[in-house]
Amino acid sequence: MTDSAPGAPLTPDLAIIGSGSGNSLITPHWDGRPVVLADRGVGSTDAFGGTCLNVGCIPTKMFVRPAALAHSTEEAGRLGVDLHLRGADWPQIRDRIFARVDAISRAGRHYRAEELDHVTLLEQQVRLTGPRSFLAEDGTEVRAEQLVLAAGSRPVLPEVPGVDLPQVHTSDSVMRLESLPSRVLIVGGGYIACEFAGIFSGLGSEVIQVNRSVGLMSALDPDLASAYSAEAEKSWTVLYERTLGAVVARDPEGRGEPAGATAQLLTVDGRQEEYDVDIVLIAIGRRPNSDLLGAEEAGLDLHDDGRIVVDAWQRVLAGGEPVEGLYALGDLSSAAQLKHVANHEARVVAHNLENPHDLRASRQHAVPAAVFSHPELAEVGLTEPQAVEQIGAEHVTVKIQHYGDTAYGWAMEDSTGIVKVIADRRDGTLLGGHAMGYQASNLLQPVIQAMSFGQDAHSAARGQYWIHPALMEVTENALLGLDVPPSRHL
Numbered sequence: 001m002t003d004s005a006p007g008a009p010l011t012p013d014l015a016i017i018g019s020g021s022g023n024s025l026i027t028p029h030w031d032g033r034p035v036v037l038a039d040r041g042v043g044s045t046d047a048f049g050g051t052c053l054n055v056g057c058i059p060t061k062m063f064v065r066p067a068a069l070a071h072s073t074e075e076a077g078r079l080g081v082d083l084h085l086r087g088a089d090w091p092q093i094r095d096r097i098f099a100r101v102d103a104i105s106r107a108g109r110h111y112r113a114e115e116l117d118h119v120t121l122l123e124q125q126v127r128l129t130g131p132r133s134f135l136a137e138d139g140t141e142v143r144a145e146q147l148v149l150a151a152g153s154r155p156v157l158p159e160v161p162g163v164d165l166p167q168v169h170t171s172d173s174v175m176r177l178e179s180l181p182s183r184v185l186i187v188g189g190g191y192i193a194c195e196f197a198g199i200f201s202g203l204g205s206e207v208i209q210v211n212r213s214v215g216l217m218s219a220l221d222p223d224l225a226s227a228y229s230a231e232a233e234k235s236w237t238v239l240y241e242r243t244l245g246a247v248v249a250r251d252p253e254g255r256g257e258p259a260g261a262t263a264q265l266l267t268v269d270g271r272q273e274e275y276d277v278d279i280v281l282i283a284i285g286r287r288p289n290s291d292l293l294g295a296e297e298a299g300l301d302l303h304d305d306g307r308i309v310v311d312a313w314q315r316v317l318a319g320g321e322p323v324e325g326l327y328a329l330g331d332l333s334s335a336a337q338l339k340h341v342a343n344h345e346a347r348v349v350a351h352n353l354e355n356p357h358d359l360r361a362s363r364q365h366a367v368p369a370a371v372f373s374h375p376e377l378a379e380v381g382l383t384e385p386q387a388v389e390q391i392g393a394e395h396v397t398v399k400i401q402h403y404g405d406t407a408y409g410w411a412m413e414d415s416t417g418i419v420k421v422i423a424d425r426r427d428g429t430l431l432g433g434h435a436m437g438y439q440a441s442n443l444l445q446p447v448i449q450a451m452s453f454g455q456d457a458h459s460a461a462r463g464q465y466w467i468h469p470a471l472m473e474v475t476e477n478a479l480l481g482l483d484v485p486p487s488r489h490l
């Protein structure tokens with residue numbers, strides 16, 4: 001960005017803190033107008049472009065795919081194909097993934113830093129000094145006409161001895177390991193823990209997953225959570241009602257060269273257990289980076305979990321009132337820490353920045369999520385207990401369709417996959433969808449679409465062709481199985 005006196009504050013028309021979904025706010029609308037993008041970088045390489053690209057969705061799913069291939073010997077065996085896994089080449093898998101990811105990150109950084117004259121990239125941690133002003137660690141001061149807070153979240157670490165040892169990882173570092181660990185202890189029972197348990201077990205590591213309570217993915221619909229937990233327990237070791245007490249470096253050769261670690265677990269009945277492993281992966285949640293921004297000190301409203309409070313138009317609130325020209329999006333402010341949510345909110349904020357007298361609200365309905373574990377999980381809308389609570393048990397209709405009862409399920413000889421749909425039996429309004437199994441995230445998309453466009457269950461099931469005998473017939477049959485009235489639209 002051009003010309004201000006040395007030491008003078010930068011005074012852009014737009015400033016953005018966070019280069020994840022925040023990066024997409026620099027639309028052609030801002031061409032020729034000064035913009036500042038501040039980002040401190042993520043992961044062990046301080047990469048540009050935020051969590052999803054560098055240490056989140058994209059590299060994890062690029063590991064999920066080879067792990068799924070490695071797991072496919074199980075299915076092959078059921079189908080009479082004698083497939084043997086000779087091993088997974090971790091360095092090759094890792095390098096293929098990060099060659100692509102790092103190149104995209106570098107290109108994105110270069111474009112912002114070098115190719116756009118009107119954009120100043122501030123590769124610094126910054127802290128708010130007022131509602132639309134902030135200070136970087138190197139003393140650069142920014143006073144913006146409009147400011148967007150898109151500073152994301154970071155992994156939570158437990159306060160236990162040894163958590164800072166090099167053998168202890170979070171999702172920020174674990175994907176760049178030198179070699180495939182033989183034995184991994186994973187702490188947590190949510191998204192990240194379950195995805196990495198699937199990855200490491202698929203690629204050949206011995207996995208021990210440790211969870212505080214009984215059952216994994218406990219926020220899901222109970223039928224899905226229990227079915228998933230049963231599958232996970234078959235594929236790797238799952239220990240319940242235990243927490244991490246400490247991690248101690250191990251020196252098995254006695255040469256003063258620690259290799260691996262001993263994880264000390266505390267059981268609910270007060271016992272201590274020890275597990276010798278190569279690495280410990282901590283995945284017990286992510287906290288919004290509002291503290292790094294100094295949001296509270298700047299007078300912004302915060303939820304109890306540290307998220308910045310925004311209104312329906314993504315405007316940041318202070319004292320319950322929207323602050324003019326100040327927006328937030330993504331993990332920093334959203335209850336759902338999901339990339340498609342951050343991206344949607346970025347599109348809403350981009351519009352609102354450009355059209356301050358014609359504000360758009362972000363969509364809160366039918367927000368889906370998927371967990372790319374082994375097996376895959378997906379959900380949208382209400383769980384069955386939530387539906388019962390909301391409209392009363394007498395009005396709720398539910399259908400669980402097994403993959404194994406459809407033609408493609410026979411082809412797969414599948415005995416575990418399910419799609420569950422929930423509707424209001426009075427008018428066929430779809431309330432929720434839940435899936436577990438091969439391609440679960442794709443199988444749920446027709447339910448997400450119907451819910452998003454207000455299509456009732458009867459119309460969604462009968463108002464279109466479903467390709468025979470595609471796996472999607474599982475979803476068709478789930479919808480057909482709901483006890484709902486015929487649609488007036490057909």
Ligand SMILES: Cc1cc2nc3c(=O)[nH]c(=O)nc-3n(C[C@H](O)[C@H](O)[C@H](O)COP(=O)(O)OP(=O)(O)OC[C@H]3O[C@@H](n4cnc5c(N)ncnc54)[C@H](O)[C@@H]3O)c2cc1C
Binds near residue numbers: 055192336
């Ligand atoms: C392992 C993993 C797997 C995931 N998989 C999926 C998935 O499959 N699907 C899905 O939908 N979601 C997934 N997510 C969640 C998804 O990655 C996040 O919801 C999304 O990336 C959030 O985007 P954001 O723009 O809000 O924040 P980020 O992308 O985190 O961007 C925030 C940026 O702000 C910077 N920053 C923070 N504080 C400051 C400061 N004070 N000064 C300057 N810069 C600062 C950070 O360095 C960062 O670059 C996954 C997350 C993880 C960790």
Ligand SMILES: NC(=O)c1ccc[n+]([C@@H]2O[C@H](COP(=O)([O-])OP(=O)(O)OC[C@H]3O[C@@H](n4cnc5c(N)ncnc54)[C@H](O)[C@@H]3O)[C@@H](O)[C@H]2O)c1
Binds near residue numbers: 189
């Ligand atoms: N596929 C996806 O969309 C995807 C993948 C990965 C991450 N994410 C996002 O990232 C977020 C963070 O993922 P996550 O797995 O870290 O969090 P999570 O909220 O999904 O799960 C956290 C787990 O840690 C446990 N836990 C919390 N505190 C603990 C403690 N002190 N000791 C032991 N266990 C504790 C919880 O009981 C829970 O099982 C997710 O909520 C999700 O929104 C999404």
